[in-house]
Amino acid sequence: xxxxxxxxxxxxxxxxxxxxxxxxxxxxxxxxxxxxxxxxxxxxxxxxxxxxxxxxxxxxxxxxxxxxxxxxxxxxxxxxxxxxxxxxxxxxxxxxxxxxxxxxxxxxxxxxxxxxxxxxxxxxxxxxxxxxxxxxxxxxxxxxxxxxxxxxxxxxxxxxxxxxxxxxxxxxxxxxxxxxxxxxxxxxxxxxxxxxxxxxxxxxxxxxxxxxxxxxxxxxxxxxxxxxxxxxxxxxxxxxxxxxxxxxxxxxxxxxxxxxxxxxxxxxxxxxxxxxxxxxxxxxxxxxxxxxxxxxxxxxxxxxxxxxxxxxxxxxxxxxxxxxxxxxxxxxxxxxxxxxxxxxxxx
Ligand code: TXA
Ligand code: MG
Numbered sequence: 245x246x247x248x249x250x251x252x253x254x255x256x257x258x259x260x261x262x263x264x265x266x267x268x269x270x271x272x273x274x275x276x277x278x279x280x281x282x283x284x285x286x287x288x289x290x291x292x293x294x295x296x297x298x299x300x301x302x303x304x305x306x307x308x309x310x311x312x313x314x315x316x317x318x319x320x321x322x323x324x325x326x327x328x329x330x331x332x333x334x335x336x337x338x339x340x341x342x343x344x345x346x347x348x349x350x351x352x353x354x355x356x357x358x359x360x361x362x363x364x365x366x367x368x369x370x371x372x373x374x375x376x377x378x379x380x381x382x383x384x385x386x387x388x389x390x391x392x393x394x395x396x397x398x399x400x401x402x403x404x405x406x407x408x409x410x411x412x413x414x415x416x417x418x419x420x421x422x423x424x425x426x427x428x429x430x431x432x433x434x435x436x437x438x439x440x441x442x443x444x445x446x447x448x449x450x451x452x453x454x455x456x457x458x459x460x461x462x463x464x465x466x467x468x469x470x471x472x473x474x475x476x477x478x479x480x481x482x483x484x485x486x487x488x489x490x491x492x493x494x495x496x497x498x499x500x501x502x503x504x505x506x507x508x509x510x511x512x513x514x515x516x517x518x519x520x521x522x523x524x525x526x527x528x529x530x531x532x533x534x535x536x537x538x539x540x541x542x543x544x545x546x547x548x549x550x551x552x553x554x555x556x557x558x559x560x561x562x563x564x565x566x567x568x569x570x571x572x573x574x575x576x577x578x579x580x581x582x583x584x585x586x587x588x589x590x591x
Contacts, residue, residue, distance in 0.1 A: 247404050249396055252368040252411035262376035264409055265290075270297060272385040272399045273372055274413030275364040277337045277422050277439065278392035278547070279399045280309065280382030281407070291351040291381050297406045299388045304472045305354040306381040307339050307422070308361045311373035319379070320344045320359050323427050325449055332448045335365035337422040337439035352381045354472060358428050368413050384421060385410075391479045391547040391582075394419050398551060419544035420574050424471060425453075434459070435471035437574040439543070459577045460568060462585050481550050483512075483558040485583035487565050490590030496524050498590035499562040503528040506560045514556075516549060516563035518542075533564070539571040546575060550582055562588075 250257035252274055261271045265282065268290040272281050281298060283290035285308045295302055308319075313330065316322065320342035322330075329338060344359035353359050364370060373380060384392035387402040396412035403410065423438035425445065433454040434442055445453050456470050463469055486502070488495050499515050504527065506513035514529035518536035531549050534541035553561055563579060566572040 245405055245408060247400065247407055247410060249400065249410045249412050252372070252413035257409075257411055258368075258372050258375040261372055261409060261411060265376045265378055265380065268293075269409075270294060270407045272393075272396075272403060272407060272410040273369055273382075274366055274396070274411060274416060275309075275369045276366040276416060277364070277418045277420060278394055278416050279385040279396070279410075280369075280380075281385035281399075281403070282309065282380040282382035285352050285379040285381035286347070286349065288349045288351050291349060294381065294383065295351075297403065298383060298386070300383060301388070301472075302351075303354045304383075305356055305360060306352050306383050307424075308348070308352065308359060309369070309373060309380045309382050310361060310363050311335075311370050313363075315379050316342070316361060318345060319348050320361065325427050325432065328448055329425070329427075329445065330363075333440050333444070335363040335370060337365070337418050338362060338445075339422045339424045341424070341426045341428050341435075343428055356472075358426075360424060362422055366413060366417075368411070372411065389480065391481075391550045392421055394544075394547050398548075401551075415544075417544070418540075419547060420571075420578060423574070426470065433470065436473070437577050439540075439571060439574070441570045442573065443570060455573070459573070460580055460585075479547070479550060479578050479582045480584065481553040481558065481561065481582060483553055483561050485553075485561045485563060485579075485586065487563050487579060487583050487585075487587045488590055489565055489587055494590035495564060496521065498588060499564070500525060500528060502562050502588070503560070511559045512557055513560040513562075514553070514558050516561060518564055521564065528562075536564075536566070539566060539575060542566060542575050543571050546578055 339362040341358040385399045393399045394416040418439040423440040424436040503513045568576040
């Protein structure tokens with residue numbers, strides 16, 4: 245199959261996407277977070293073909309994308325707290341779980357009693373959802389286990405020949421996937437941190453929000469994943485990523501030592517560091533992850549940097565870390581999983 249790329253702003257592109265969706269085909273499209281791989285959420289066969297194109301395990305449920313709240317009628321119940329959060333953060337990078345009806349196919353929810361729904365804010369995504377008029381089930385448009393795509397070129401790398409159309413809306417502004425929040429049992433719980441932060445949600449709800457334990461550490465062998473996606477290895481480059489924690493100077497020294505000794509042993513090695521520290525690693529092929537003053541910039545760049553590591557054939561990678569607060573929590577979740585939570589403490 246030939247994969248066409250079209251400018252997402254063009255009316256012809258929207259119409260073509262709408263036609264493909266109604267005939268059960270897949271279309272990759274940009275959102276403010278990452279690119280999604282969409283299908284009509286009410287068409288079981290189309291939804292199954294998403295899993296085939298990605299090589300995704302069938303027990304990992306999908307997010308349904310809408311442009312208008314009326315599309316939720318008949319699909320799910322809406323808890324009171326959810327209304328407040330929709331008012332505050334939709335459209336935007338917040339996905340919520342809702343108790344669902346029979347109308348939502350099991351293929352979308354992996355048989356779970358809840359359905360994940362979000363309303364993207366990127367204008368061309370919003371417009372595309374409006375033009376096609378269907379709820380669109382869409383995971384990130386990467387092959388399973390690869391970093392989520394933040395440009396149309398990333399999608400092409402993973403999906404060429406597997407889908408008929410990619411809408412190109414340029415680089416994604418947020419660069420990390422949406423926050424996934426569970427309001428359906430006990431205290432509100434963040435299953436996956438993203439651009440809408442714990443602090444922002446707490447402020448709207450006026451109460452504490454929990455963060456699932458597996459966000460900053462691996463699942464324990466007997467622990468049940470609240471979100472099936474957390475069970476899978478994710479965002480992992482082929483090389484071995486190690487996070488280096490500690491006080492500034494010591495961190496930089498340890499990163500230099502490790503990288504240098506790997507290079508002497510003949511391994512391809514590099515460091516991931518803040519823009520401000522690029523000069524500290526002249527012999528370590530420093531990769532810029534953005535300014536340490538700007539978590540949102542680090543979030544925006546991270547997946548592109550992770551994808552480059554594989555293209556460059558990096559075998560060992562040593563990375564600085566950010567405080568796990570605000571958007572930093574999402575950055576540390578993705579970096580942690582890329583590293584399999586392997587951490588070195590610099591003294
Ligand atoms: O920003 C995003 O959320 C992007 C764009 C395309 O919207 N989508 C995305 O989808 O990241 P995906 O499939 O890569 O990640 C969805 C996550 C997975 O970890 C999945 O397990 C979880 O949401 N999820 C979906 N439905 C769920 C449910 N009913 N209960 C618990 N977790 C759910
Ligand atoms: Mg994904």
